[in-house]
Amino acid sequence: MSNPVRFFLMSTLILLAVPCLAGAVVEPKTETEYPDAVTVVAGGQSHELVATGVGLREKTFMKVDVYTIVSYVAAGTELSGDKGIALLEFDGVKRLQMDLRRGFSREKLVNAFKDVIEENYEDTSAFQTDMDAFFGYFAEDAQENDNLVFTYVPGEGLTTVLNGEVKGVITNFEFVKALWTVWFGEDPANGGLKKNLLAQLG
Secondary structure, eight states: OOHHHHHHHHHHHHOOEEEOSSOEEEETTTTEEEESEEEEEETTEEEEEEEEEEEEEEETTTTEEEEEEEEEEETTOOOOSSHHHHHHHOOSOEEEEEEESSOBOHHHHHHHHHHHHHHHOSOOTTTHHHHHHHHTTOOSOBOTTOEEEEEEETTTEEEEEETTEEEEEEOOHHHHHHHHHHHHSSSOSOHHHHHHHTGGGO
């Protein structure tokens, strides 16, 4: 199967997400609300995901709002030990959604991912090619109200959607784990944010 055809099939299979109406999780400072459960339809199957938590990334001591973010994982998933590490290593359906609250350069956006990933890995060779492809999705500067959604489905891969547009699909699970370290790794972007993104797990 040619790469363009494969990309089209995978992207159309993974993207449909329908919010459930049960309730919401709220980021308190910005009062941003997200559904506490969503349904992802992929491969002809429906996957219910529940929120693990919601958080706000702030910049420096001035507490400038950078983005709000919500994390989802397949309903019924049990995570033990360090729940953040368990979540990033979980090879099941999961999702992250970021909503930017300010604009900044493309370089700052890419480095925000790159720097934290490299803090968590001495050797990135297992996913370097995929990481380079991922960074290539971001050709322009980030704008306020940009929306980023990362959805991983086993057997389908990781789909990145920017403002409703599919940017690409990465099938290498090693990169999926690496991306999740930005928020859930041993050295995440912010320890308080990691805690908030796991708060719904109890």
